[in-house]
Amino acid sequence: MGVVLSYAVRGLTRRHGAGEHAVLANDRIDLDISQGEVFGVLGPNGAGKTTLVRQLMGLLRPDAGTITMFGQDVRDAPDLPARLAGYLGQADHALAELPVATAVGTTARMRGLSRAAARTARAAILEELGLTAVANRPLARLSGGQRRLACVATALVGDRPVLILDEPTTGLDPVARRAVWAALQRRRDATGTTVVLITHNVLEAESVLDRVAVLEAGRVIACDTPGQLKASVSGDVRLDLAWRSEPPADDPTVALLAGLATTNGRRWTVRMAPAAARDALGRLTTGAAFAALDDFSLATPSLEDVYLTLGGASRDLERT
Amino acid sequence: MTVVPDARGASPVPSTAGGGPLPRAVLAVSDLPVSDLPGSDLPALPAVPVPVSPGAPWIPPATGFGAAFGAVYRGQLARSKVGRIPLLFVASFQSVGILVLLRGILDVDNTTAAGQVVAGSTVLVVAFVALNLLAQRFGALRAAGALDYYLTLPVPPAAVVLGTAASYATFAAPGTLITAVFGSLLYGLSLSGLWLLLPVVVLAGVCLSGLGAAVGLLAPRPELATLAGQLGMSIVLFLGVIPADRLPEVGRLARDALPSTYAVDALAAAFQPGIDWATVGTDLAVCAVVGVAALAVAVIALRRVATS
Numbered sequence: 001m002g003v004v005l006s007y008a009v010r011g012l013t014r015r016h017g018a019g020e021h022a023v024l025a026n027d028r029i030d031l032d033i034s035q036g037e038v039f040g041v042l043g044p045n046g047a048g049k050t051t052l053v054r055q056l057m058g059l060l061r062p063d064a065g066t067i068t069m070f071g072q073d074v075r076d077a078p079d080l081p082a083r084l085a086g087y088l089g090q091a092d093h094a095l096a097e098l099p100v101a102t103a104v105g106t107t108a109r110m111r112g113l114s115r116a117a118a119r120t121a122r123a124a125i126l127e128e129l130g131l132t133a134v135a136n137r138p139l140a141r142l143s144g145g146q147r148r149l150a151c152v153a154t155a156l157v158g159d160r161p162v163l164i165l166d167e168p169t170t171g172l173d174p175v176a177r178r179a180v181w182a183a184l185q186r187r188r189d190a191t192g193t194t195v196v197l198i199t200h201n202v203l204e205a206e207s208v209l210d211r212v213a214v215l216e217a218g219r220v221i222a223c224d225t226p227g228q229l230k231a232s233v234s235g236d237v238r239l240d241l242a243w244r245s246e247p248p249a250d251d252p253t254v255a256l257l258a259g260l261a262t263t264n265g266r267r268w269t270v271r272m273a274p275a276a277a278r279d280a281l282g283r284l285t286t287g288a289a290f291a292a293l294d295d296f297s298l299a300t301p302s303l304e305d306v307y308l309t310l311g312g313a314s315r316d317l318e319r320t
Numbered sequence: 321m322t323v324v325p326d327a328r329g330a331s332p333v334p335s336t337a338g339g340g341p342l343p344r345a346v347l348a349v350s351d352l353p354v355s356d357l358p359g360s361d362l363p364a365l366p367a368v369p370v371p372v373s374p375g376a377p378w379i380p381p382a383t384g385f386g387a388a389f390g391a392v393y394r395g396q397l398a399r400s401k402v403g404r405i406p407l408l409f410v411a412s413f414q415s416v417g418i419l420v421l422l423r424g425i426l427d428v429d430n431t432t433a434a435g436q437v438v439a440g441s442t443v444l445v446v447a448f449v450a451l452n453l454l455a456q457r458f459g460a461l462r463a464a465g466a467l468d469y470y471l472t473l474p475v476p477p478a479a480v481v482l483g484t485a486a487s488y489a490t491f492a493a494p495g496t497l498i499t500a501v502f503g504s505l506l507y508g509l510s511l512s513g514l515w516l517l518l519p520v521v522v523l524a525g526v527c528l529s530g531l532g533a534a535v536g537l538l539a540p541r542p543e544l545a546t547l548a549g550q551l552g553m554s555i556v557l558f559l560g561v562i563p564a565d566r567l568p569e570v571g572r573l574a575r576d577a578l579p580s581t582y583a584v585d586a587l588a589a590a591f592q593p594g595i596d597w598a599t600v601g602t603d604l605a606v607c608a609v610v611g612v613a614a615l616a617v618a619v620i621a622l623r624r625v626a627t628s
């Protein structure tokens with residue numbers, strides 16, 4: 001038998017608004033998301049990511065195309081997404097005034113857990129995400145990151161077979177972010193949970209996703225494993241240089257790099273073959289220009305480079 | 321190679337990409353061909369980790385009404401409690417004020433008219449909560465996109481509407497008792513039928529909550545939801561408190577069309593010396609039927625918002 005598909009999406013098209021203000025938010029999207037896969041959707045603001053996942057949850061009706069969940073067309077079973085999937089939306093107004101423990105506990109009850117099971121699940125998830133200390137505070141009186149984390153807890157509680165998360169780690173500090181990544185992978189590994197998550201974050205995409213779909217203006221412009229995507233765009237590496245003062249222009253290496261670099265003030269970014277980059281860096285760090293050099297890094301292509309190569313605009317991708 | 325508009329163009333590779341900061345346990349790396357998919361003339365899917373036991377998961381059942389209602393109710397009750405205490409006072413002061421005001425105008429010996437004024441003021445407390453506050457709340461939830469939270473949980477929509485309504489009602493219910501008792505004493509009415517207050521408040525509550533929620537959900541803008549809710553409350557006030565025989569013909573027709581009228585009439589009958597049980601029963605039955613219909617409207621409204 002083949003891979004079990006949590007979602008099979010075909011020709012998904014959705015327009016927002018009407019007339020001249022109409023926006024084609026999703027344009028003939030095809031996706032297969034396998035069970036037990038951590039699947040990412042990466043793209044800039046307005047690319048149509050939220051529109052896509054809201055359709056996966058049955059919150060928006062597609063203009064065209066089909067969505068099947070584990071082989072069943074969701075139009076024939078409109079309650080299927082709510083039963084199978086835990087959802088984290090971009091807005092959390094419904095929970096704002098609730099204490100964290102109540103928000104998580106009542107959500108567990110609404111997913112059908114018994115009173116005792118809901119209590120246990122609540123304690124476990126608060127502990128897992130490091131929220132125990134703020135359990136009795138209303139969400140509205142938490143920091144932005146804690147609040148987002150509490151919403152993640154409501155999405156995860158009750159162990160659904162599928163998780164659909166719209167920017168789960170936006171606004172989280174690195175520790176909380178890693179706690180969320182670990183929580184997702186734990187569920188994937190232990191019970192084969194399928195995770196679909198939206199991200200702007202390149203590090204997140206590279207470190208937790210099995211596969212990633214890159215969305216741009218409503219179209220999927222690429223979809224593969226992060227490694228495969230990176231290998232596909234180019235063999236070049238990226239050399240980043242930061243100068244503390246004006247670099248000596250008569251240095252031949254500096255002159256060579258200056259011709260190739262895209263500059264941003266005293267920051268230079270050069271894309272070149274690995275051997276050439278290593279070579280240039282070697283000459284820089286041993287030559288006269290080293291005195292003017294503040295910082296440097298040599299990196300293999302990131303998903304950001306993939307994204308740029310595919311014609312995206314880089315403004316919205318973060319790297320930490 | 322793999323820049324294709326869908327998931328099916330890549331050659332199979334082990335999914336070892338990333339090598340992120342977290343240890344990852346890939347359970348099984350396979351490159352199973354997905355021959356049963358449309359487009360299988362393309363190369364197979366990129367390999368993904370396959371769970372230990374492949375197969376569609378067990379589909380969790382939808383949550384029952386009782387548990388869902390309880391959870392919504394408890395959650396809503398936990399929302400900043402401080403704001404609810406004034407609610408209790410506002411809701412009953414308004415009605416008590418009307419009772420005192422009309423005391424000077426009404427002929428006290430007319431127990432029919434007096435009973436109606438007291439019943440009308442009591443149902444007004446329910447209307448204040450159900451039409452005014454609930455319309456406002458659901459209008460705000462919708463405007464903020466916050467209904468997604470409820471719509472993506474496997475709960476009956478009616479449980480969301482009634483659970484929310486019940487949480488407000490918890491603070492307003494004492495107001496109905498205060499109004500009814502105060503009114504009976506002020507107008508010298510019998511208190512023996514007061515137990516009818518319970519079914520009347522519950523049925524009127526279901527009925528007006530359904531309408532209030534529907535108004536909040538269907539209004540194009542939250543301000544309009546608030547306005548419509550307030551307008552509804554004013555209508556309940558006028559048509560409920562002014563005795564039927566003093567209304568013009570068109571007013572009487574409107575009164576008959578207003579669902580809360582039947583709650584008012586049932587309660588008004590309870591204040592009369594000899595209670596006409598047939599009338600009370602009929603009025604309550606009408607209330608119940610309209611209540612179910614109003615809830616159905618609210619549920620349809622919620623579903624409509626769900627799949628806009």
Ligand SMILES: Nc1ncnc2c1ncn2[C@@H]1O[C@H](COP(=O)(O)OP(=O)(O)OP(=O)(O)O)[C@@H](O)[C@H]1O
Nearest residue numbers: 016017023025043044045046047048049050051052
């Ligand atoms: N309710 C709406 N009415 C009109 N246009 C909308 C609506 N919702 C979204 N859009 C438009 O559809 C496009 C896709 O929006 P969507 O919310 O899916 O983007 P996104 O990728 O989730 O962006 P972000 O990263 O900012 O969350 C955008 O151009 C947006 O302006």
Ligand SMILES: [Mg+2]
Nearest residue numbers: 049050051090
């Ligand atoms: Mg979005």
